[in-house]
Amino acid sequence: TNATLGLYGLGTMGSALALNILDNGYPLHVSNRTDKVVDDFVAEAGPLAEKLTPARSLVAMAQAMEAPRAIILMVPAGRPVDESIAELVPHLEHGDVIVDAGNADFNDTMRRTRELEAQGLAFLGMGVSGGEEGARRGPSIMVGGTEAVWEGLREVIEAIAAKFEGDPCAARLGPDGAGHFVKTVHNGIEYADMQLIAETYGLMRYGRGMAPARIGEVFAGWNKGRLQSYLVEITAEVLAATDRETGAPALDDILDRAGQKGTGRWTVIEALRMGQSASAIEAAVAARSWSAEKPTREAGAVLLGFTRGAVELTDAELEAALLAGRIVAYAQGFRILRAASDEFGWSLDFARVAEIWRAGCIIRSSLLDDISGAFRGDLPEGQLIFAPAFAQMLQQSAPALRKVVAAAALAGHAAPAFSGALAFLDTMSTARGTTDLIQGQRDFFGRHGFERLDGRAGQHGPWWD
Ligand code: 6PG
Numbered sequence: 191t192n193a194t195l196g197l198y199g200l201g202t203m204g205s206a207l208a209l210n211i212l213d214n215g216y217p218l219h220v221s222n223r224t225d226k227v228v229d230d231f232v233a234e235a236g237p238l239a240e241k242l243t244p245a246r247s248l249v250a251m252a253q254a255m256e257a258p259r260a261i262i263l264m265v266p267a268g269r270p271v272d273e274s275i276a277e278l279v280p281h282l283e284h285g286d287v288i289v290d291a292g293n294a295d296f297n298d299t300m301r302r303t304r305e306l307e308a309q310g311l312a313f314l315g316m317g318v319s320g321g322e323e324g325a326r327r328g329p330s331i332m333v334g335g336t337e338a339v340w341e342g343l344r345e346v347i348e349a350i351a352a353k354f355e356g357d358p359c360a361a362r363l364g365p366d367g368a369g370h371f372v373k374t375v376h377n378g379i380e381y382a383d384m385q386l387i388a389e390t391y392g393l394m395r396y397g398r399g400m401a402p403a404r405i406g407e408v409f410a411g412w413n414k415g416r417l418q419s420y421l422v423e424i425t426a427e428v429l430a431a432t433d434r435e436t437g438a439p440a441l442d443d444i445l446d447r448a449g450q451k452g453t454g455r456w457t458v459i460e461a462l463r464m465g466q467s468a469s470a471i472e473a474a475v476a477a478r479s480w481s482a483e484k485p486t487r488e489a490g491a492v493l494l495g496f497t498r499g500a501v502e503l504t505d506a507e508l509e510a511a512l513l514a515g516r517i518v519a520y521a522q523g524f525r526i527l528r529a530a531s532d533e534f535g536w537s538l539d540f541a542r543v544a545e546i547w548r549a550g551c552i553i554r555s556s557l558l559d560d561i562s563g564a565f566r567g568d569l570p571e572g573q574l575i576f577a578p579a580f581a582q583m584l585q586q587s588a589p590a591l592r593k594v595v596a597a598a599a600l601a602g603h604a605a606p607a608f609s610g611a612l613a614f615l616d617t618m619s620t621a622r623g624t625t626d627l628i629q630g631q632r633d634f635f636g637r638h639g640f641e642r643l644d645g646r647a648g649q650h651g652p653w654w655d
Contacts, residue, residue, distance in 0.1 A: 191346045193260040193287065195219065198248050198274060200231045204264030206325035207291065207318070207350070212238040214349040219243045221251040248277050258285040260343055262316075267292045267452070275302060279309060287312040287339055293453050296367030296374060296460075299334060303366040312339045315366060317373020319551035320352065328352035330551035331360035332376070332543075334369030352550025359546040364536035371460075371530055372543055375523045378457025378471040380421075380552050381450075382519035385474035385607040387425050390508050393594065397501030397603055402439040406430035408505050416513055416583075419555030448478040457526065464529040468522035469610030470515060477606055499601040503594060510590035511608060517584060518611035520553075520561060521574040528572065541565035575618065588615065 196219035197208045204222075211218050212235065220242060222228045228244045235242055245251035252259065259282065263274050271290055278288060288306065290299065290313070299315035306313040313335065320329035331351045333340055340362040351360035363372050387409075394400045394408070406429030413422045431440035454475045461468045480487075490496075524540055531538035544562035548554055564577035574580055595612050598605035617623065629640035630651055639649035 191216075191260070191343055193258045193342060194255040195260050195262070195346065196221075196251050196255050197262045197264060198222070198251065199264035200227050201264065202322050203291075203318070203325050205231050205234070206322050207262070207264060207329075209235060209238060210326055210328070210350045211346065212241055214346070215241075216346055216349075217241040217243070219245060219251050219255050221245040221248055248274060249281055252278055252281040257283050258287070258342075260287045260289060262289040262291050264291050267294050268298075271298070271302070275306070279306075279311065282311055284310045285312075287314055287343070289314040289316050289343070290370075291316045291318050293317070293373065293377070293451065294370045295452070295456055296334075296371040299370045300367040303335070312336065313366075314339050314343065315368075315370040316347075317369045317376065319373060319376055319547075319553075321552060324352065324550050324552075328359070328550050330376075330546050330549065330554070332369040332372040332546065333360065333362045334364055334366050334371070335362065336365065337362065351546075354545070354549040357545065359548065359550045361539075361542050361546050363538055363543065364531075364534075368534070368536045368538065372527065372538070374453045374456050374460070375526050376547065376551060376553060377453035378461075378468065378474075378526070379519050379523040381454035381457075381474035381478070382468075382470040382522070382607055383419075383421050383516055383553060385477050386470070386512055386515040386519065386611070387421060388477075389598070389603075389605045389608055390512050391425070391429070392603055393501055393503060393508065393598060393605070396498050397597070397601055398503065399500070402429045402441050403432075411505075412509050412512075415509070416556070417509060417516070419516075419557075420552060421555070445484070446481060447484050448481045450475070450478050454478070457523075460530065461522075461526045464526070464533055466526055466529050468526055469614045470519045470522055470607050473606035473610040477604075496602050498603055501597040501601045501603065503597055507590040507593055510587040511594035514584055514587040514591040514615070515608055515611040516555070516557065517575065517580055517587075518614055519607075520557065521580070522614065524561075524565075524574050573618070575615070584615065588612075591615075 195216055197204060198221050200220060200222040208218060208220055218241060220231060225246060232239050232242060232244050243254060245254055261278060263271055265271055265274055271294060275288060294315060303313045315334040317332035318325060318329045328351055331347055347360050348358035351358045363369055391405055394405045406426045409422055409426035409429060413426060432438060433440055433443060458472050458475050527538055527540060541562045544558050544565060548558045560579055564574055564579060570576040575584060591612050595605060595608050632638040633640050633651050634653050
C-alpha cells in the first residue's frame, strides 16, 4: 500500500487491530479520545512501538500523516463515527480514505459513502469479525467500497486477515454498504447459533439434570464431529469454568440477561423490510429481548406457575437437532444476503462470503466449507437447504429436531430458535399449505381477491355472490 495508515480508537478491538497491523510490518499512526489510552497502548506495544506514531487527537494524527491517508475508525457505531468523520474531513484531501471498521448499520455506511464522495473523499465500510483474539491474530474482513479504494488497501487488509489454508479471509464483497451488510447478517447468524446452543444447554441442564462441567464435556466431544466450530468450542470452555474460590460453575454467577448492540436486530429488520423472514434469527433476538425482562419472568414464574420438567433426549439427538438448527440459521442468513444483493444490485458472491467466514470470524465452523461448495454447485431454487449435501443432512437430522422441539414443548422449556427453525423447514417442504384460507379470509372481509389454482379469472369467493 502507498497510503499512510492511521487508526483512531484504541479500545479492545482497536488496539488489537493496531498491533496486528504493526505485526505485519506496516508503520501506523494512532490516536484516541483520551491520551492515557494512547500512552498505555504505546507501552503495551513494546518492540512494535518502533513503527508507531502516536498523536494527541484525531486531527493531530491526520495532520501528522502524509497523503494519501487511510484512516481506520474503530469507535462505537453510530454518532461517534459521524463525529469523527466531521472532525477529520477539513484535514483530508483528495485521495484520502476513511475506513469504518466498526459494526455500522449499512444504511449509515451508504449515506457516509455518498457524503464523502461528494466531497472528493473515499470511504470504505469494513466489517471485522473475530472478537479481540481475531482482531489481534487475524479476523475475517468483509469489505464494501469501490474497486479502486479496495485495490489500494487490499495488501494490508489481506495481510492482517485470518487465513484458511493460505487463503486470506478478506474480500471486497460489493460497493458502499455491502461489507457492513454482510457483517450484520454474520452477526444475525451468530445470534441464532448462540441461541440454539443455549437452548441445547438448557435442555441438558434443566431437563436432564446434567452439571455444567459434564455438559461442557459433551460439547467438547461434539466439537470433534459435525458441529466443529468456534462457538461450540468456547461453549465447552465456558461450561467447564469454575469460580476461583468456591469451585462452583462460573455460569452460576452470571445474570441471565443478554445484551445486544444492534446487529442481530438489524438483520431481522432488514429481512422483514425485504419481505423475508429469518425465524431462527428472529427467535434469537426475541430471546435476548425477553431475557432482559428479568422481573417479569420472576413474576411469571409465580403467577403462571408453569414448571420445567424432565426431558428424555440423548446426546446424539441433541447433537443432530443442533446441526439441523445451525444449517437453518446459515441458510436463512444467506437468504437475506440474496434478497439484499437483488435489491441493491450487489451481485454478492455467496460462495466467497462462505469462504471468508471459514476462519477468523465468530461463526466459523466446518460447515462453511460445505456451504461454499454448495454455492459453487447447483442449488435447486437457489436454496442452501436443497443442496444435495444439506438436504441429506437435514433428512437425517430432522427427526431429532422434531423430538427436541416436542420434548421441550411438553416439558415446558422455551426453545424458540429450535421451534422457529423447524417451522421453517416444515413450511418449505409443504407443497400445499394453508394460506388458501388466509386468502379466503382476506377476500371475505376486504374483497382483497385471490389467485386461483386453475389460473382462471374470478378472483372473488362465492361469499360475495
Ligand atoms: C464478531 C462479533 C462482534 C460482537 C458484536 C455482537 O463478529 O466479532 O459479532 O462484532 O460480538 O458486536 O455483539 P452483541 O452481542 O453485543 O450485539
